[in-house]
Amino acid sequence: QVRLVLDGELTAVTLLQTKENGAKVFHVGAGCLIGHDPTNPISRPETTLMAQLMAAGCALPLVGGSSNMTLGGFFMTGSEGGSVQHALS
Numbered sequence: 246q247v248r249l250v251l252d253g254e255l256t257a258v259t260l261l262q263t264k265e266n267g268a269k270v271f272h273v274g275a276g277c278l279i280g281h282d283p284t285n286p287i288s289r290p291e292t293t294l295m296a297q298l299m300a301a302g303c304a305l306p307l308v309g310g311s312s313n314m315t316l317g318g319f320f321m322t323g324s325e326g327g328s329v330q331h332a333l334s
């Protein structure tokens with residue numbers, strides 16, 4: 246289980262704590278890209294949300310074709326994921 250907190254620095258992803266039930270709580274800036282966007286000149290694969298969550302031993306269940314968006318943009322457009330079974334909500 247992963248909980249995301251959307252405030253603070255726009256591109257940072259920081260592990261805040263690991264709860265007793267094993268859930269990891271991250272602080273994620275709303276301007277953080279979900280995945281690498283090769284058309285964005287400032288996008289670097291290692292600074293994306295996906296890469297940083299994987300480095301911490303976590304992953305999002307599914308984001309579909311929305312990985313080139315920022316996390317804030319993903320939620321502002323009403324996105325949740327790519328299927329009924331696997332979504333962020």
